[in-house]
Amino acid sequence: MLTVQQLSKTIDRQQVLEDIDFTVDSGEIIALVGRNGAGKTTLLRTMVGIIRPDKGDVRYGPSSIFEKAELKRDVIFVPDSADALKHYTINEAAALYESIYPSFNRSIFRETLTRYNIDNKKIRQLSKGQKAMVTLSLAFAVQAKYYLLDEPTDGLDVVAKSDVLKLMIAQVEARNCSIIVSSHQLHELERIADRIIMIEKGRVKAIMSLEEARETSVKLQVVFNDQVPVELLERKDIEIINVTGRVALFMAKERTKELDTFVDAHDPMLVEEIPMSLEDIFRVQLGGEASVF
Amino acid sequence: MLYKIDMKSAEPLYEQIVNQTKALVIRGILRPGDKVMSVRELATDLVINPNTVSKAYQELERLGLLEMHRGRGTFVSEDWIDQDSPRAPILEAIKKLAIDCHYANIELTEALTLFETEYKKVGENHADSTATE
Numbered sequence: 001m002l003t004v005q006q007l008s009k010t011i012d013r014q015q016v017l018e019d020i021d022f023t024v025d026s027g028e029i030i031a032l033v034g035r036n037g038a039g040k041t042t043l044l045r046t047m048v049g050i051i052r053p054d055k056g057d058v059r060y061g062p063s064s065i066f067e068k069a070e071l072k073r074d075v076i077f078v079p080d081s082a083d084a085l086k087h088y089t090i091n092e093a094a095a096l097y098e099s100i101y102p103s104f105n106r107s108i109f110r111e112t113l114t115r116y117n118i119d120n121k122k123i124r125q126l127s128k129g130q131k132a133m134v135t136l137s138l139a140f141a142v143q144a145k146y147y148l149l150d151e152p153t154d155g156l157d158v159v160a161k162s163d164v165l166k167l168m169i170a171q172v173e174a175r176n177c178s179i180i181v182s183s184h185q186l187h188e189l190e191r192i193a194d195r196i197i198m199i200e201k202g203r204v205k206a207i208m209s210l211e212e213a214r215e216t217s218v219k220l221q222v223v224f225n226d227q228v229p230v231e232l233l234e235r236k237d238i239e240i241i242n243v244t245g246r247v248a249l250f251m252a253k254e255r256t257k258e259l260d261t262f263v264d265a266h267d268p269m270l271v272e273e274i275p276m277s278l279e280d281i282f283r284v285q286l287g288g289e290a291s292v293f
Numbered sequence: 294m295l296y297k298i299d300m301k302s303a304e305p306l307y308e309q310i311v312n313q314t315k316a317l318v319i320r321g322i323l324r325p326g327d328k329v330m331s332v333r334e335l336a337t338d339l340v341i342n343p344n345t346v347s348k349a350y351q352e353l354e355r356l357g358l359l360e361m362h363r364g365r366g367t368f369v370s371e372d373w374i375d376q377d378s379p380r381a382p383i384l385e386a387i388k389k390l391a392i393d394c395h396y397a398n399i400e401l402t403e404a405l406t407l408f409e410t411e412y413k414k415v416g417e418n419h420a421d422s423t424a425t426e
Contacts, residue, residue, distance in 0.1 A: 166337045173333040173343040
């Protein structure tokens with residue numbers, strides 16, 4: 001298990017990370033979501049030991065990454081651009097990885113490249129999508145336990161994006177590794193993430209499982225025979241979106257039996273469950289302040 | 294593609310897979326003894342989290358609809374009967390349908406005939422698939 005404990009970092013007198021706390025289990029895909037400048041990249045770089053935090057720790061199992069350098073072989077950070085490798089050919093890059101990581105498996109790497117029809121060229125000659133596939137394939141061929149991917153889908157077309165996501169899914173399924181992947185667009189990751197960590201101004205704003213939220217939260221449109229009952233409007237466990245005549249539209253963070261009984265008792269003509277958008281889920285989970293999107 | 298994942302639906306993803314698998318079996322598109330996609334295949338195909346697919350498969354196994362055979366894959370059970378099929382959502386859907394029919398000026402007799410036709414269509418397919426056992 002990976003544990004991030006009270007991680008804080010100030011760069012140029014600006015607090016970039018503030019008391020970040022979370023854990024990641026093996027086989028989990030975590031989406032790290034936040035606006036540009038929220039601190040996503042700094043967090044990932046700190047988690048892999050590139051940046052030293054002012055306070056806090058990052059532990060992989062029982063050991064801290066800042067104390068035990070060998071851990072870095074099992075934690076791979078993939079930056080958002082392949083710039084560092086651009087003068088290498090693909091084979092040279094593979095040789096470099098092989099010299100750094102003893103567990104690098106060349107045949108796995110070759111296999112992935114063949115599947116996506118990528119020939120041995122200089123990395124700067126590749127398309128953006130191909131670059132992304134090469135850097136990810138290099139990283140995955142190491143067969144590490146933890147992967148920290150910085151915006152791997154940024155700027156890619158739909159097909160390349162889907163290839164990248166599929167590569168990630170196959171890795172997690174095949175080897176039960178964990179992936180923490182950042183993006184400023186939640187929509188790209190909502191399908192594949194077990195949990196979402198929202199980060200804003202260097203702080204964790206919310207950690208949630210979308211699947212769980214979808215199971216517990218509800219958005220209801222209720223048409224009453226008579227007026228919308230005042231007792232409904234006064235309930236603390238729901239958020240009223242609007243009331244038009246005899247129709248009330250509201251969301252509840254948790255759909256309780258009591259709520260259903262309450263609605264039923266007020267003689268509704270129609271109770272309809274309305275699909276919740278991502279924005280709805282965030283709004284109801286965070287309590288009316290999801291201004292992030 | 295047999296599955297359609299709707300991110301906008303209120304239904305959790307794993308439930309969508311569970312329900313759609315049930316529907317595929319009831320409609321005879323998946324038949325008893327058929328091999329279904331592995332967790333990885335379905336997850337990469339749909340581009341969704343493999344844990345979500347696992348959860349759905351576990352639920353389907355619990356319901357007796359799927360059987361996992363180590364090393365061979367996952368198969369549709371030979372003797373699955375939809376016992377705990379939830380009636381509540383069906384009654385709910387019928388309620389809504391009744392209202393829609395009213396608005397569309399569809400008389401009760403016509404609505405019943407339409408329903409009967411559809412019901413029989415599904416029944417035929419279902420009967421076909423069970424007859425081949």
